[in-house]
């Protein structure tokens with residue numbers, strides 16, 4: 001039976017911890033080429049731009065001996081030139097896995113429903129699971145544990161926030177999310193997170209005060225205020241989010257050895273100041289690097305351990 005990574009809900013806590021170990025091991029053997037994916041092809045369907053996701057998958061797959069086929073918006077035109085169902089069924093005859101970055105999460109769900117090969121969500125409007133997996137790997141590396149780590153997520157309760165919350169719920173890390181009113185995390189996803197947290201002992205809080213969220217935080221996390229596809233709301237969002245900037249004043253209440261995290265791309269002067277993101281506590285490029293190690297682990301998990 002094929003498995004997918006549409007959201008972290010597709011993986012158990014145990015599987016996520018297993019992925020962490022494999023990714024950390026893969027990082028140790030950085031650069032050493034392997035043949036695990038020899039003869040395998042991975043399609044990258046992207047409806048939106050990307051630096052990290054595309055490059056880390058392309059290079060990661062090539063390091064494992066496989067190849068990628070990039071399918072940008074012009075090539076596939078999902079749902080317009082051809083239905084998502086027909087795309088999924090056709091690509092399943094050529095490829096061994098699909099990575100998809102879509103506007104609507106429903107497109108990921110449909111791809112997974114009709115594809116006979118694993119489908120990996122490379123960002124949708126609801127989730128960014130590959131990002132969250134690399135994030136918890138980065139936290140594990142810096143602190144040596146996830147349990148009892150306090151994460152403050154400050155900004156938009158969107159895709160990155162949802163996946164990070166799920167990652168916390170599933171691994172026992174604590175998270176305090178602060179968003180402006182009207183930009184809270186999705187209520188259904190919050191409920192799923194709380195169910196997971198109940199099993200692992202993770203503490204989940206959602207509120208409106210960045211000052212409250214950051215108190216005693218080990219990890220301070222930011223995402224952009226204007227996500228891809230929301231460009232028309234830019235002016236309005238910049239005003240609404242202005243009190244949610246991560247700056248020197250705000251981080252005074254975090255733990256002195258806190259780390260600053262950001263999925264990138266970043267907008268210096270908006271969600272974070274230059275001195276914070278380029279400062280000594282920032283680990284944003286370790287996070288970016290870990291995307292590749294973690295995605296290699298995910299591919300090995302989906303393609304080697306489980307046959308299609």
Ligand code: CP
Pocket residue numbers: 049050051052053054123131263264265
């Ligand atoms: N963080 C992330 O997914 O980056 P890209 O949009 O560049 O892929």
Ligand code: NVA
Pocket residue numbers: 123158159160223224226227228263264265
């Ligand atoms: N929330 C952002 C994340 C980018 C990696 C977006 O969806 O554009």
